Amino acid sequence: xxxxxxxxxxxxxxxxxxxxxxxxxxxxxxxxxxxxxxxxxxxxxxxxxxxxxxxxxxxxxxxxxxxxxxxxxxxxxxxxxxxxxxxxxxxxxxxxxxxxxxxxxxxxxxxxxxxxxxxxxxxxxxxxxxxxxxxxxxxxxxxxxxxxxxxxxxxxxxxxxxxxxxxxxxxxxxxxxxxxxxxxxxxxxxxxxxxxxxxxxxxxxxxxxxxxxxxxxxxxxxxxxxxxxxxxxxxxxxxxxxxxxxxxxxxxxxxxxxxxxxxxxxxxxxxxxxxxxxxxxxxxxx
Amino acid sequence: xxxxxxxxxxxxxxxxxxxxxxxxxxxxxxxxxxxxxxxxxxxxxxxxxxxxxxxxxxxxxxxxxxxxxxxxxxxxxxxxxxxxxxxxxxxxxxxxxxxxxxxxxxxxxxxxxxxxxxxxxxxxxxxxxxxxxxxxxxxxxxxxxxxxxxxxxxxxxxxxxxxxxxxxxxxxxxxxxxxxxxxxxxxxxxxxxxxxxxxxxxxxxxxxxxxxxxxxxxxxxxxxxxxxxxx
Numbered sequence: 001x002x003x004x005x006x007x008x009x010x011x012x013x014x015x016x017x018x019x020x021x022x023x024x025x026x027x028x029x030x031x032x033x034x035x036x037x038x039x040x041x042x043x044x045x046x047x048x049x050x051x052x053x054x055x056x057x058x059x060x061x062x063x064x065x066x067x068x069x070x071x072x073x074x075x076x077x078x079x080x081x082x083x084x085x086x087x088x089x090x091x092x093x094x095x096x097x098x099x100x101x102x103x104x105x106x107x108x109x110x111x112x113x114x115x116x117x118x119x120x121x122x123x124x125x126x127x128x129x130x131x132x133x134x135x136x137x138x139x140x141x142x143x144x145x146x147x148x149x150x151x152x153x154x155x156x157x158x159x160x161x162x163x164x165x166x167x168x169x170x171x172x173x174x175x176x177x178x179x180x181x182x183x184x185x186x187x188x189x190x191x192x193x194x195x196x197x198x199x200x201x202x203x204x205x206x207x208x209x210x211x212x213x214x215x216x217x218x219x220x221x222x223x224x225x226x227x228x229x230x231x232x233x234x235x236x237x238x239x240x241x242x243x244x245x246x247x248x249x250x251x252x253x254x255x256x257x258x259x260x261x262x263x264x265x266x267x268x269x270x271x272x273x274x275x276x277x278x279x280x281x282x283x284x285x286x
Numbered sequence: 287x288x289x290x291x292x293x294x295x296x297x298x299x300x301x302x303x304x305x306x307x308x309x310x311x312x313x314x315x316x317x318x319x320x321x322x323x324x325x326x327x328x329x330x331x332x333x334x335x336x337x338x339x340x341x342x343x344x345x346x347x348x349x350x351x352x353x354x355x356x357x358x359x360x361x362x363x364x365x366x367x368x369x370x371x372x373x374x375x376x377x378x379x380x381x382x383x384x385x386x387x388x389x390x391x392x393x394x395x396x397x398x399x400x401x402x403x404x405x406x407x408x409x410x411x412x413x414x415x416x417x418x419x420x421x422x423x424x425x426x427x428x429x430x431x432x433x434x435x436x437x438x439x440x441x442x443x444x445x446x447x448x449x450x451x452x453x454x455x456x457x458x459x460x461x462x463x464x465x466x467x468x469x470x471x472x473x474x475x476x477x478x479x480x481x482x483x484x485x486x487x488x489x490x491x492x493x494x495x496x497x498x499x500x501x502x503x504x505x506x507x508x509x510x511x512x513x514x515x516x517x
Contacts, residue, residue, distance in 0.1 A: 050360060051359075051360075052356060052359045052360065053515060054514070054515050071362070071363075071364055072362040072363060072364070073362070074362075075360065075361070075362035075363075076362045078360070080356075080360055082356065086356035086357040086360070087357055088299055088349060088357065090299075090302070090349075091298070091299075095298050098294075098298070099291070099294075099295055099298070099361075102291040102294065103288070103291060103361045103362055103363070104362070
């Protein structure tokens with residue numbers, strides 16, 4: 001598989017937070033979900049990829065090109081949609097169009113205008129008067145109207161209504177359909193990832209916890225439920241994120257330890273949501 | 287080329303202030319004529335214009351709060367081009383106001399006012415000081431304040447104080463010149479035309495020096511930002 005995004009040993013040090021040795025690759029034509037709790041380092045990683053943050057330790061390449069080798073070409077390959085609008089509040093759509101036209105040779109005005117019309121974005125309103133949904137759609141219009149290779153989404157679907165979220169997820173699937181472009185997507189809404197992500201990268205407190213193809217990840221774990229009192233010590237050691245509930249316990253167990261379960265417990269395939277929640281719980285207990 | 291595009295963005299960011307410019311320029315002329323007459327009033331007008339330029343040319347820094355800066359940082363360009371664009375905006379803004387002063391000078395000349403060469407030279411020096419103040423303010427904002435949202439008062443002082451000091455300094459200076467006018471050159475036996483010629487040289491050199499220092503300030507800003515976390 002041809003890799004579109006290669007991240008190697010990416011680290012960033014702050015006074016109260018360290019991002020440590022983040023490494024992954026994302027092949028062309030795939031979508032990666034980049035997940036983790038608040039403050040886990042998702043935005044820092046994405047800012048390092050987009051070049052908004054200076055990358056001192058580690059290496060990021062998009063389609064084989066690093067930022068140091070060609071800043072303009074590198075940035076032209078990226079389309080970024082954030083959790084809040086980065087457009088100046090008192091700009092109107094015409095100003096955005098103007099700027100993008102100046103900076104991106106591949107920008108298609110017709111395509112941009114098409115998005116604006118289809119999504120009913122008001123031409124004469126200031127961006128500050130747009131709803132959150134409108135701002136997100138404008139960011140999408142501005143990146144989809146030009147030729148990008150990597151779409152970087154940082155919590156872009158948070159706070160959007162289900163109709164709009166569904167529309168965005170459809171857009172992302174269309175985006176990668178030609179097998180030449182990829183998406184890295186950080187979100188709190190893990191059900192979105194269930195639908196569209198091919199890979200999951202799970203980060204906690206700046207460290208990698210899990211990184212695998214989504215289907216593998218779901219195959220590799222079991223969601224176990226049962227009576228707490230019946231858990232044998234050998235099993236207890238292997239359970240991840242053991243959570244006591246009124247009716248018993250719930251935890252995640254690596255599939256290759258399934259023989260420890262015997263007949264006393266219920267188990268099923270977990271969702272990404274459940275894997276992540278139990279992992280976060282186990283890390284916080286440590 | 288991309289630097290010019292960044293300059294254009296700054297004009298778009300600050301477009302609202304442009305609507306007020308005609309009124310401000312009329313005000314500058316009124317202030318000048320209120321303080322003095324003829325060439326002296328032009329000097330006061332020009333110092334007021336330089337004062338306005340020093341405030342308004344820094345306006346893009348106020349619009350580029352951290353949230354919006356992402357927009358500029360994501361654009362495919364180098365730090366050098368981004369900073370150059372901002373300085374071009376400042377220089378072109380001061381330059382446009384300088385052209386206004388030049389036009390005013392021409393209008394006064396056509397109206398038959400006596401405009402000694404040394405007043406023109408002093409006008410050029412005012413323009414040079416205006417450029418220098420702008421460059422120092424840009425340096426300050428890039429070094430200490432780009433994108434900071436919580437120090438509005440300090441940034442307002444930085445934007446207003448130097449230009450204001452120049453304006454009141456020039457108003458005081460014009461008063462002094464009027465007091466000693468007619469005695470300085472003639473009384474001391476110096477040929478006023480020779481003195482004017484020297485003044486013109488000083489005026490041109492002042493402009494060139496201000497431009498050179500602006501280029502140095504821009505280079506320092508590029509170095510600082512290249513080493514900053516937010517690239």
